[in-house]
Amino acid sequence: MTEPASASVTEHAGARAAGPTAGDASNPLFEFLCRMGDDRLILGQRLAQWCGHAPILEEDIALTNFSLDFVGQAAAFLKLAGEAEGQGRDEDALAFLRDENAFRNAKLVELPNGDFAFTLVRQYFFDAWDVLLLDALSRSTHATLAGIAAKALKEAKYHVRHSAGWVLRLGDGTEESHRRTQQALNELWSYTGELFESDEVERALAADGVVPSFASLRAPWETAVRDLLAQATLVIPDDARVVTGGRRGRHTEYLGHMLAEMQILPRSHPGATW
């Protein structure tokens, strides 16, 4: 934000030419911190799209409060990512001057919001995972990462309380709310597997105690999710597909459109300030 415009532009051009390639594990810490930051940035941007459109005022405020938390968390993780990379990119450069294929978020978070049920089922899947991941990261051997995770964990705990409450109410609610929530679940289930995928980045960092094994989060997540969905009278679809690729920069067609909207101001007016 404080950099001169020309520096940002040059860095951006450089990043495009020599940016991380698919599955690059040469700087696993940078890769991982981008995943953490990007999941939050993209989900935060999606949730902000509910501003002025939620079914009731209280939910409008709730979803935008969530958005604020996620964008704040993203700033902290991306700032640390920039430091890990050591190329002079700060959180703003990473958020606004990277192209779609440099984003490392899971595909789950970039999907369009759909209806309120779709947004809340997606949110619950994310939050139930986020609490487990952040709890493990709060014990990371990387002190700053552990500190940011401990801060974010407090927020994740009230996020999951809220999203779980809505999945329960919508699933076990009216015929219409049940139908829409079950449909959201059917559409979203195959996107959850990506959250637990292991790869070189995880193995390199887990060896030093920086991150937990991602796969180890699967069992406690499924236990919590299955229990809540059963209470909500919802049925997990018989769908073993795992839609993946986001962590390697291969995204759905939806991400580019969203980034265009999100990034246009800093890209059209580099270095602009209020």
Add this chain to the structure above:
Amino acid sequence: MVATREQVLDWLHEVKDPEVPVVSVVELGVVRDVVVGPDSVRVDITPTYSGCPAMRVMEDEIVATLQQHGMTNVSVRTVFNEPWTTEWMTAAAREKLRAYGISPPLHLQDDHPTLVPLRRNVVIACPFCGSHTTTLRSEFGSTACKAIYTCNECRQPFDYFKAI
């Protein structure tokens, strides 16, 4: 200009949370440390909520306030070594909140220390009439740190400063 750590902390009481302008950044627990060097001062702060937009304002005001007191080389560092908690708010700060019309945060052991329950039974007192029969309207309010309640006795809506 050389000042003591205590003097700097005293001056920092002038910097209020812009969203809750009755408590200072020191009372709020946002200021974690002050390090006074021979010709500089560094203030360590920690965010209340990750996305709290007031943090940047508080940072700027910390610098401006200390400059007004003659400190020239002022830096502010954001630290994450311990996550902020409402437990750091003093009894005096809690009373200031109540007098301002915001129900102060409960202590964590009375609220939700570790578990993530779906349904909670937490009693929040009305800051206006003191009644304990109040209703949660929304866990999310005008700022990240507040929830919206209504008093069943005096019918007044009010903010509750959430315990985290």
